């Protein structure tokens with residue numbers, strides 16, 4: 001029987017019929033980009049939904065990282081995590097900064113504040129932390145390190161759309177948090193991104209930088225770039241925001257079935273929920289293949305692939321293991337990050353995954369666990 005492949009994710013799509021009137025409106029108005037009505041509507045809607053004071057829409061998450069660094073005038077050394085998508089570190093190079101790697105905490109898989117503090121030098125200017133898989137960093141611990149040493153604190157929250165702490169939005173932590181609205185994310189606009197922050201003046205600077213640095217028609221105040229989101233993407237975002245809670249709930253149901261099926265499989269480690277999280281977004285479902293499992297991680301990856309289950313090794317290799325980053329400060333001693341990267345496998349997780357498809361993934365992983 002030829003079954004269609006199951007990918008690690010699939011973008012949620014609203015009914016095309018609901019998008020058509022929006023397209024007609026855009027056609028009729030000929031307002032395609034440069035801060036049109038859908039752009040402004042989405043910016044306001046996201047500030048409300050995400051419960052953050054300021055949101056600036058951008059072309060993608062990578063540009064958001066670059067603009068956050070630029071808007072906060074970050075130069076010099078920036079301490080960051082090796083356990084992320086390569087865009088996190090690339091943004092530092094594009095911004096003329098020097099990445100310095102520090103190890104992660106084994107429970108959160110995010111930067112360990114003690115390791116960050118140990119990596120500080122007189123040239124350190126900022127911390128770029130990632131809420132990997134939408135799991136919150138130790139925001140209080142990182143803020144304390146940043147405050148003690150006068151550093152900027154930027155969060156790559158590409159995975160953390162809609163994550164709420166008991167104390168409020170995770171995106172309110174630090175000087176700024178960046179989001180990705182790429183097609184593979186819980187909330188997407190095909191491509192897209194944003195910066196969330198608390199400071200109105202910082203938002204004004206980001207808004208200037210995303211449009212070439214223009215202030216009005218005749219003045220350019222900074223070496224800005226083109227990082228704008230267009231009206232098609234923004235209209236799509238306005239529409240799909242209406243379905244986001246249902247998408248997250250559907251993902252939560254899939255994750256709960258995986259939890260129940262894999263919780264006691266020998267040699268498989270799942271991530272324990274972190275304290276203080278009021279709402280998770282279920283963007284990813286990582287499992288960690290330990291020595292007690294019947295197969296090694298790569299053998300499991302191949303075996304699932306042969307059955308049309310296209311799991312992904314997010315995040316392997318470590319960023320610090322790519323040739324271009326191998327000699328970066330800190331790259332040679334990251335034992336916890338290395339252990340996680342060598343054992344991780346992200347299973348298919350998205351709202352449209354059917355019960356039968358979830359059963360198919362569970363059956364395949366469970367069968368592989370038998371020696």
Ligand code: T4K
Pocket residue numbers: 007008009010011060061062063084085087088130156158159179180181182183184192193310314
């Ligand atoms: N910071 C972090 C922590 C990030 O994870 C990312 C991006 C960024 C920053 C940068 O944000 P952006 O500049 O991208 O906005 C994907 C995404 O391209 C990337 O956005 C994401 N992180 C990263 C974790 O994953 P790939 O190369 O693994 O994607 P790809 O094309 O192999 O897609 C994975 C699966 O998703 C496919 O097998 C099928 C499915 N898919 C994908 C696309 C693009 C679809 O069904 N439809 C689609 O249109 O990088």
